[in-house]
Amino acid sequence: MTAEPGPLLDATDIAKSYGAVVALRSASLAVRPGEVHALMGANGAGKSTLVKILTGSVRPDRGRITIRGRERTVHSPSEARRNGLVSVFQEPSLIPDLDIRANLRLTRTPLDGFRHWANELGLPRLDLSSPARALPLASLRVIDLARALAIEPDVLMLDEMTAALPANLTERVLEVIGRQKGGDRCIVFISHRLIEIAAVCDRATVLREGATVGVVDVTQGSDERIVELMLGQAVESLAATTGAASTAASADVPARIEARALSQGTKLADASFRLETGEVLGVVALEGQGQDELFDILAGAVRPTGGELLVDGRAVAFGHPADAIRAGLVYVAADRAEALLMQRSVRENIALPYTARLRAWGLIDLRRERERIDRAVKTLQIDARAGNEVRRLSGGNQQKVTIARWVAGGVRTLLCFDPTRGIDIRTKSQIYQLLRELAAAGASVLLYTSELKEVQLVCDRAIVIFGGRVVAELNAVDADEPALLRAAYNLRAGAQIPEAVAAKAVEAATSQAASDEPGAPR
């Protein structure tokens, strides 16, 4: 598998099981010096497990790891680091209660190198004395990366590095990664976004169901080959699912949700829109433009400071998420940990809101509950082999559980906040299919997504939020990626995106987010 220069990192026949669940059967990965190497695979294929093994967070049951030709066993992240292996994980690994400087001291990161890389990555004026807890997620990811780069590891592993980043930061990150090519070191890059793979990677190793199924040279047109390998027999692409729904609802029929000039603190200024019955309405925004606040208001987690919210034509004021659920508004979060009881079973997780709602007192009708749950599990094709504890499921299956719980209860309005973040292409298309089916059955869906390409695939219409206001409304036909991006940066149609201006807007929004939430109590 390897060519002339001996591999820098060579992992062969790695296996790992968690009880009955096999995470890795036989995974191999060989990376040459000077290369940016993609590690690909559908969700649950074992990418994250492999990275955790290589960085010593998890011990493999079997397998051999060599670095520069010498065999190594890594027992802990600090040992991996001494061997030149450093990883940036999916979730930030900064200590929330320590400030950035203390976090750097903890990992013995050279400060000058860190500053240099933070600068390169688009965080020039980072306040090192602010606690990690107070920074927005995107900044934390970039800090994580800058910290790893400053250590100058032989092998740098980036696990879904770009998943939570706004477009401008993603670009900076990819550019910096691209510049690492050709040296003595190498980067292992994990992402679901094929465009990013094509942009920066030299070769790609593809995992399927815990085993390496191929190594592909990344060239023009290698995308299809990669997808084919990832999916195995079931080759399917994201088919456009928009059912040309007639959304021209007459004005006298009340909308399912109507927001009139909703505002919340400094983040949401004037959000007005209508969500009609039976439609999927996309919400597009750069990071921190007020979309979080909007969804919090609709889900009843936060009270608006101004404006009006009408559900089915009646004004409502939610004091608690239970009020929103009673009004038929349910929330699907990007962060699965926010929604699930990780240590409980799939069944309990699905049944939770349903039983809580219908049977406040008295006994749970177990037989009826089981019927409903079985139907939901089947509808969503949840792989529930590891169903005793939800935390053992893959990310995609966890997300399906969060949706299944509302489907089981009979949903009317679904508020989906980036439900496909970090989820593989097959699960993604299943989720989109499901949203279309729910809409066809008369439900309404409000869908915030960070993947602009997919707006056209699943939405009937899309609204764009910028600086806390709804600045544009597009029909699906017009909502292609350039149009959405232009609207998201609040530019006139046809204008170029001035990178500096856009970066400033994002920065202003993120720094505001930082000052808005000083270490909230747990």
Added chain:
Amino acid sequence: MTAAATTIDAPARPVDAIVAAIRRNGWAIALIAFLALLLVFTKLIQPRYGVAGVQALAISALPLALAAVAQSICVIGGGIDLSIGSMMALTSCVAAVLMKDKPEEFGIVVVLGILLLGLLLGAINGGVVVATRVPDIVVTLAMSFVWAGFALLVLASPGGGSAKWLRDIILGPFLNEWIPKAAIVLLVTIGVVWIPLRRSRLGLSIYALGSNRLAAFRSGVGVGRTKIAAYAITGLFAALAGLGLTASTGIGTPTQGPYTLTSVAAIVLGGVSLAGGRGGVLGPVVAVLILQLLRSDMTFLNVDTNLAIVAQGVILIGVVMFGSLLQWRRGRA
């Protein structure tokens, strides 16, 4: 309660540094203000309160303050130690037995030995937690019975003695009649152990461990080692508290006082998060003074002793709730 991170390098301008320090220690400063008010109040209800009162306060607060520091360290590290009271009893009894009718110089050896014993007891607590993976609260509760049993084996009834110099270290005033020696001893011990610890990598690791175990592990912190070290230092401070008991009473008492639970109350009042990772030791020490002073005030006011205990509980909840309320409001503003 924002007192969280250790900022070592001073910010650019000195004014910023002062502002940052005040913000970091906001809760402790508020507690000191509260303590000052309480002293004024004490003076009002008991005009004769003066030098003697301050001396008594310092001596009675010393063991409890050291116990609170002990508790702070393991709670910041994400654990909790319910065996502090029995470790105090055990170390105090061993010290009293060894020092009884022995030459003064021998006392120095005993004191050093007791400090080592404290480190050892704490390391055993931590080691059992790490090795068995039984929750901290269960292990230390069980260990509290073990250490209490040993204390009774060492000394069946109150007795033993204390070297005279040890008593002299904490009894009486220092330079000025208003400055109790006990307060100096407290400040010096904390200064010698806590401040270097907090600035060291170990201290950082303890905060990291309590704040987010997984992130700490990924940052290369030896999770098990750090936990054992945190408990060992807790044991060290428990031993210091035990020595304080022996020194202030002149004997060893094999039954544990109310120190364990009061130390938990003091750290909560002192701004240490029971979830770990936040707080320092200044707040808990001030909280101990407040709790002790409240108790004497109740006596001055002729409140029924039983009612006084009820009142202490209510005040504890009230103050902590007030603090959370402030923080919550600031978070929303």
